[in-house]
Amino acid sequence: xxxxxxxxxxxxxxxxxxxxxxxxxxxxxNPLMLETDExxxxxxxxxxxxxxxxxxGREVSYPIIRLLERPRVQFTPFPLxxxxxxxxxxxxxxxxxxxxxxxxxxxxxxxxxxxLPYIPENTLVSYEKxxxxxxxxxxLDLMITSDNKIxxxxxxxxxxxxxxxMTYDQFKARTSSPILFEELFWKLxxxxxxxxxxxxxxxxxxEEQNLGTPPNLEHYMDLILDTIRxxxxxxxxxSSFEPDAVAYLKRTAPDLNVFFLTxxxxxxxxxxxxxxxxxGIRFCIENDLQGIGTDSEVISAxxxxxxxMVHGAGLQLVVYFWRANFRKTNYVDExxxxxxxxxxxxxxDDIPMVRRIIGNTKYCLYSRPNKTDNLADQLQSFSLx
Numbered sequence: 001x002x003x004x005x006x007x008x009x010x011x012x013x014x015x016x017x018x019x020x021x022x023x024x025x026x027x028x029x030n031p032l033m034l035e036t037d038e039x040x041x042x043x044x045x046x047x048x049x050x051x052x053x054x055x056x057g058r059e060v061s062y063p064i065i066r067l068l069e070r071p072r073v074q075f076t077p078f079p080l081x082x083x084x085x086x087x088x089x090x091x092x093x094x095x096x097x098x099x100x101x102x103x104x105x106x107x108x109x110x111x112x113x114x115x116l117p118y119i120p121e122n123t124l125v126s127y128e129k130x131x132x133x134x135x136x137x138x139x140l141d142l143m144i145t146s147d148n149k150i151x152x153x154x155x156x157x158x159x160x161x162x163x164x165x166m167t168y169d170q171f172k173a174r175t176s177s178p179i180l181f182e183e184l185f186w187k188l189x190x191x192x193x194x195x196x197x198x199x200x201x202x203x204x205x206x207e208e209q210n211l212g213t214p215p216n217l218e219h220y221m222d223l224i225l226d227t228i229r230x231x232x233x234x235x236x237x238x239s240s241f242e243p244d245a246v247a248y249l250k251r252t253a254p255d256l257n258v259f260f261l262t263x264x265x266x267x268x269x270x271x272x273x274x275x276x277x278x279x280g281i282r283f284c285i286e287n288d289l290q291g292i293g294t295d296s297e298v299i300s301a302x303x304x305x306x307x308x309m310v311h312g313a314g315l316q317l318v319v320y321f322w323r324a325n326f327r328k329t330n331y332v333d334e335x336x337x338x339x340x341x342x343x344x345x346x347x348x349d350d351i352p353m354v355r356r357i358i359g360n361t362k363y364c365l366y367s368r369p370n371k372t373d374n375l376a377d378q379l380q381s382f383s384l385x
Contacts, residue, residue, distance in 0.1 A: 097338055098345040099354040100195055100318065101130030101138040103154065106349035110325065114350070122152045123177040124187055131192050133351040139195040142181055144220045145171050150181035150227060156201055156211055164215040181224070185231035193235040195318075195347070197261070198224065198249075200242040203270050221248050228256070239293060243273045247287045259291040259318065260284050264298045277306070284315055291316035291344070296334060297323045303341035311342065320347035336361050 102110070104126025105119050112118070119126045127138045141154040149168040156162055158174045172178040184194070200220070201211050228236065239259040240246050250258045262273075262280035269275055273283045277298050284292050292310060296319045299306035310317040319338060321329070331350075335357040338346060348354045 097335070097343055097354075097358055098137060099135045099351050099358075100345050100347045101127070101133070101135045101351055102320070102347045102349045103140060104138050105129040105133060105351065107154075110349035113325075116350075120177045122154060123179065124184075125177075127184075127188055127192055130351055131189060134355045135351045136191060137193045137195055137345070139197055139347050140184075141197045141199055142224060143199050144215050144223065148219075148223060150223055152179045152181060152184070154199070156199065156205070156209060162211050162214075165212065182227050182231060185227075185233055190233050193237075195237045195239060195259075196224070198238065198240040198242075198245055200240060200245050202242065202274070204268070217242075217245060218248055221245060221252065225249070225253050225256075228253075237291075241274065243271060243283055246289060250287055250289055254288070257290045259293050259316075260287075260289055261293040262298075264294050281310060281313055281315065285313055289315070291318060293318040293320060293347070295319070295323050296321050296338075296346075299341075299343075300324075300334060300337070303337050303343065307341045307343055316344040318345040318347060319343055321349070325349075332357055 103121035104123060105111075106116065106121070106126075108118075108121045110116075111121075119129055122140055127140070130138045140152050143151055143153050143156075143163040145151055145163060145168045146165055147167045149171075151163065151168065151171055153163060153171075153175065158166070158171070163171060166174070168178075168180075198221070200217060201209070201214050205211065206214060224238075235257075237257045237259055238246070238249050238253075239261050240249075241261045241263070243260065246258050246260050249256065260280055260283055262277065264275070264277040264280060266275050273279050277292075277294060280292050280294065283289075292315055294317075299317075299319060307317055321331075321334075324331075324334070331353065335346070335354055339358055339361055346354060
């Protein structure tokens with residue numbers, strides 16, 4: 001049977017535009033075909049997907065789990081050997097993966113390793129380059145100096161001294177392109193939106209890197225919020241790997257979009273909130289955050305289910321490539337998977353590459369074998385004649 005479905009994509013239900021569902025039976029050589037204008041929905045209760053459609057006036061539901069593969073993917077519910085192939089056409093208004101320029105148009109390390117023209121990271125030039133490359137969002141890193149200036153820089157230390165232990169003048173003397181956070185709001189084109197990665201060391205990082213006493217967290221966050229309230233003229237996301245930082249930001253400024261960042265590596269941190277993706281999602285829900293960001297490898301094996309879990313919790317999902325940069329990674333496959341799975345944003349060092357891959361992705365295929373007695377019961381009562 002062939003179901004031709006005309007539907008729209010909404011959340012939390014996952015509904016696919018221009019979907020074609022083809023059901024092939026193993027009984028006989030000529031599968032029956034049916035066309036319908038009914039809406040097919042994929043809902044995700046308890047992290048299972050349920051495909052629902054109407055046939056001959058009655059609603060039929062199939063419990064399934066979805067998994068992305070390439071180049072051919074199928075739904076194969078057992079034990080009845082019924083094959084599902086879902087083919088999703090990506091319309092222009094159905095694209096949602098937003099490229100976010102990492103430290104502008106890419107980190108110094110990435111550009112150097114990939115022999116790209118040198119554009120210093122976390123600089124106005126780099127942010128403008130990211131925008132001209134097709135990204136309306138850039139990610140940048142914030143830190144505080146000892147004289148309470150919020151500066152844009154990534155590493156905790158410069159010349160073996162923590163940034164919060166040096167004055168702004170000392171910071172300028174040790175940095176090739178110093179910039180204050182406040183400067184961005186009047187020097188940077190207002191069309192460029194900001195994903196602010198607020199740096200604050202964990203207990204483990206303080207010990208490992210000999211960072212000494214960190215800055216007062218609440219005072220640090222208040223200075224950032226004060227700058228935003230006085231200067232805000234664009235869309236913003238506030239994010240941090242430090243759970244207490246994002247929790248404080250959300251309590252203090254509930255009107256702002258706040259994301260929690262997590263490496264989701266088991267046993268890496270003393271703080272259990274940082275040690276798994278599930279713990280991170282739970283933390284976001286408990287603190288009424290808007291989204292979660294994580295390493296691409298955390299969701300790469302099963303992105304559709306991970307995205308469904310995040311979206312089902314009312315959150316947005318942003319991924320970044322870090323661990324993938326240290327091994328041979330097929331970025332084409334990864335970007336296609338994330339685009340098709342519904343990831344909301346990707347922090348990237350190569351905006352033109354991501355835009356090119358997304359632009360060339362015209363359709364998505366899905367599959368996952370799944371045993372379910374419920375499905376068997378429904379199929380037995382569902383006439384194929």
